[in-house]
Every structure is written in C-alpha cells, then in structure tokens.
Amino acid sequence: MAFFTDPSRRGGRLRSLVALPAVVLLGTAALSACSDPGASASSASGDTSTTAARNGVVYNTSPDQQRVRAEKDTALAAKVPELIGKDGKLTVATTAGSIPLSFHATDDKTAIGSELDIAQLVADKLGLELDIQVTSWENWPLKTQSGDFEAVFSNVGVNKDRVKLFDFATYRAAFMGFEAKKSATYDIKGADDISGLRISVGSGTNQEKILLAWNTELEGKGKAPAVLQYYSSDADTILALSSGRTDLNIAPYPSTVYRENTRDDLKIVGKVNAGWPSETLVAATTLKGNGLAPVLTEALNSAIKDGSYAEVLERWGLSEEALPESKTVNEANFGAAK
Structure with missing residues (x-):
C-alpha cells in the first residue's frame, strides 16, 4: 500500500489503506520479527490524536504525522541497485504491531511509528518514494525472499538464523x-x-x-x-x-x-x-546478497550525521536506544559487526 511523499522536509503523510487483520498465533514462525502483532492507538491508548506521557513525550497517534524528513543524497541515490530503484520506490514491509515502533493510528488503518519514520528518512536520502506494505509476522520472510518487499522496518533483531537468508543495516538497540x-x-x-x-x-x-x-x-x-x-x-x-x-x-x-x-x-x-545470551541490534532487513543493505547503512549514517535520526528517536521517546553508527551485518561478519 503506497503513499505519496511531500517534497518538503516536513509534512509527508502516510496514507495506508488496508488494516492488518488479527491473526491468532498458535505456532512458531522461526524467522519472524521481534515484536507483538496487532497494536493500534485507538485500542491501546484511547481514541485520541495525542497522548502526553509522564516521560515528557507527546505521542502523536493520528494519521497525520508531519514526519521528520531528509534531503536526497545524490551520491547515495546512485548506489541503489538498479533492480530495486528502477520503479522509483523503496518497498518497505512493516507489521504495525507494537506502539510506538510500528502500529495503526487512531483511524485503525494508517501505519505509523518510529520504524516508519526511520524508513522515511532512508527513502528520502535515496531519492525514493516510500511504499509501505503492512504484513503479518509469518509473511515478511517469504515475501522478502520472493522480492515483494525490498526492506523490512519492523523491529527485526539480527540473529544467527536470519543472517543465513538476509542482510541487515542496524539502526537501534534491541x-x-x-x-x-x-x-x-x-x-x-x-x-x-x-x-x-x-x-x-x-x-x-x-x-x-x-x-x-x-x-x-x-x-x-x-x-x-x-x-x-x-x-x-x-x-x-x-x-x-x-x-x-x-x-x-x-x-x-x-x-x-x-x-x-x-x-x-x-x-x-x-x-x-533481545539477543540473549549475547547481544543484538534492530536492523533494516533485506534479501541476502542483493546489494541493498550497504546502501541503507550509508543512508542511515547520513541521517545520523545530519541529526534527523536523533530527531525521530526523540519524537517517539527512544533516544536511549540510539546508535552512534549504522553497520551492515551479514552472514560473513555476524558477531564481529555487532
């Protein structure tokens, strides 16, 4: 489900048209993400557009997000693999399952949250339109492998099983x-x-x-x-x-x-x-070997450098989980790169 970005630095609004249905989780999906499915702002915190929290954060849970935006980096845009960038979109999967990371707004259909704000910064840096696809925990691994999704931004933690199939660009503590x-x-x-x-x-x-x-x-x-x-x-x-x-x-x-x-x-x-007994990080997830993860890493580091990354985390009360640097993690360097 695509949405169309505002070319200005601020004011882009996510327009998601389909709500994720509730799925009863009875089995184990071995490669699914780190979160819990089915969150919505209206069901979890009352049907209000903003929530003033005791930690000083005012959470905007309305469909109109006024996201933090970033400028296109022409040099980075040129590094996007041709098969991914040819349609002018970055197709990003999210599960809309955990406030304030990725969840449904008060309209119960628009996917919002810090994960999507970070994805927006990356898409902006690469000069691509952000195309958000809401999916279930069970589906994102297979659909990423099939090419339906080019990246997953949904609190996915790097682990030894996932690096066999996917490459990662880290962006938050887990x-x-x-x-x-x-x-x-x-x-x-x-x-x-x-x-x-x-x-x-x-x-x-x-x-x-x-x-x-x-x-x-x-x-x-x-x-x-x-x-x-x-x-x-x-x-x-x-x-x-x-x-x-x-x-x-x-x-x-x-x-x-x-x-x-x-x-x-x-x-x-x-x-x-999240990686107990060792440590792990949350990362953008891409198909193994398709060349996108290193480009996402560079885009994230550009956002870290210009301050837009910190602004997004502060907006959602996540500053304590900020990373000083994004790194590309794959099967070859797993462990050493964390």
Missing part, C-alpha cells in the same frame, strides 16, 4: 521489557525469576526464544517452567495482563516504556537484551 501490574513485586533478571509464572509472548519472536531457553534452564534445575500464553493482538495481550489472566508480558522495551508512561496500571519489572 531490548525486551517485562511488564506487570503496578502492584506486582517481580524483579526479572533471569530464568529463576519467571518460574511458574504465566507470561504472554509473541509467537516466533526473539522474546519467545529467550523464554523457551529459560524454561529449559528451569527444567534442568527441577523447577517449574513459566507458562507461555499467546494472544491474537497487542490489545488482547494487555487486557489479559491488566485483568490478571497473565502475570507478565514480554515485549519490545520501547513498547513497555510507552505503556508505563501512558497508563496508570502497568510498570516495567525487568529488561533483557
């Missing part, structure tokens, strides 16, 4: 947050702290991999594993947490920060790197 009801006394630092608890998690995500590994560790110690629970949408997940049907939710850290600062009933009770 952490997961544990959240609970305000009255909870949990302090989640490792496997022992989740024994016997009911935890909601997105199927096929990095956070699910962490919990499964922690459960294996618990079972090896003769302790009760956590009970993992799966819901069809972000709204259903948070309703289950706030009503006491789950004890914890693990989600992208920016989303837990958003809720802690815009709700009165939830708080963060733990934080873990």
Whole structure:
C-alpha cells in the first residue's frame, strides 16, 4: 500500500489503506520479527490524536504525522541497485504491531511509528518514494525472499538464523521489557525469576526464544517452567495482563516504556537484551546478497550525521536506544559487526 511523499522536509503523510487483520498465533514462525502483532492507538491508548506521557513525550497517534524528513543524497541515490530503484520506490514491509515502533493510528488503518519514520528518512536520502506494505509476522520472510518487499522496518533483531537468508543495516538497540501490574513485586533478571509464572509472548519472536531457553534452564534445575500464553493482538495481550489472566508480558522495551508512561496500571519489572545470551541490534532487513543493505547503512549514517535520526528517536521517546553508527551485518561478519 503506497503513499505519496511531500517534497518538503516536513509534512509527508502516510496514507495506508488496508488494516492488518488479527491473526491468532498458535505456532512458531522461526524467522519472524521481534515484536507483538496487532497494536493500534485507538485500542491501546484511547481514541485520541495525542497522548502526553509522564516521560515528557507527546505521542502523536493520528494519521497525520508531519514526519521528520531528509534531503536526497545524490551520491547515495546512485548506489541503489538498479533492480530495486528502477520503479522509483523503496518497498518497505512493516507489521504495525507494537506502539510506538510500528502500529495503526487512531483511524485503525494508517501505519505509523518510529520504524516508519526511520524508513522515511532512508527513502528520502535515496531519492525514493516510500511504499509501505503492512504484513503479518509469518509473511515478511517469504515475501522478502520472493522480492515483494525490498526492506523490512519492523523491529527485526539480527540473529544467527536470519543472517543465513538476509542482510541487515542496524539502526537501534534491541531490548525486551517485562511488564506487570503496578502492584506486582517481580524483579526479572533471569530464568529463576519467571518460574511458574504465566507470561504472554509473541509467537516466533526473539522474546519467545529467550523464554523457551529459560524454561529449559528451569527444567534442568527441577523447577517449574513459566507458562507461555499467546494472544491474537497487542490489545488482547494487555487486557489479559491488566485483568490478571497473565502475570507478565514480554515485549519490545520501547513498547513497555510507552505503556508505563501512558497508563496508570502497568510498570516495567525487568529488561533483557533481545539477543540473549549475547547481544543484538534492530536492523533494516533485506534479501541476502542483493546489494541493498550497504546502501541503507550509508543512508542511515547520513541521517545520523545530519541529526534527523536523533530527531525521530526523540519524537517517539527512544533516544536511549540510539546508535552512534549504522553497520551492515551479514552472514560473513555476524558477531564481529555487532
């Protein structure tokens, strides 16, 4: 679903025409992204166009985003692989599944968020029109391999399985947050702290991999594993947490920060790197070997240098996850490049 950019530095508006339907997540999609599906501003935070949070951020959740924009870099534009740039578009997939990263605005159909703002900066730098395609967690890997998507901006963390099929351009730190009801006394630092608890998690995500590994560790110690629970949408997940049907939710850290600062009933009770037991980063995801990832890396570094990248992160309350430099990560340099 394409939208048309305003040529001025500010004022581009995303025009997305199709809402992502809720999908019940029962299985594991081995290569899916790091987040939870189905978030919308109207369902998670009330049908208002702005939300003033306790952390000082005023979140604009309306369809009219007035995005931060960047100028075209002619030298970078010339480096875009011909097969990708010939239609004048950068086709970007997102799952619209996690406030404030990528989610549906108050109209329940327009995809907005920090991930799309960063994608906009990259498209601007490369002189391409940003073509946003909302998809499901299960579909982005196959559709990227088939060429339907040229890049994925949806909180995708780099890991050893994904580098076998995709190349990456890093742009943000990758952490997961544990959240609970305000009255909870949990302090989640490792496997022992989740024994016997009911935890909601997105199927096929990095956070699910962490919990499964922690459960294996618990079972090896003769302790009760956590009970993992799966819901069809972000709204259903948070309703289950706030009503006491789950004890914890693990989600992208920016989303837990958003809720802690815009709700009165939830708080963060733990934080873990999305690549546990090692570390990882969030990255733009491209088909392995097609030459696009290094160009995206250069575009991101240009945005870092001119300050537009920092402006986007500040706009969404994500400054603490900023990177000083974007790097290209592929199978050959995985580990060394992080």
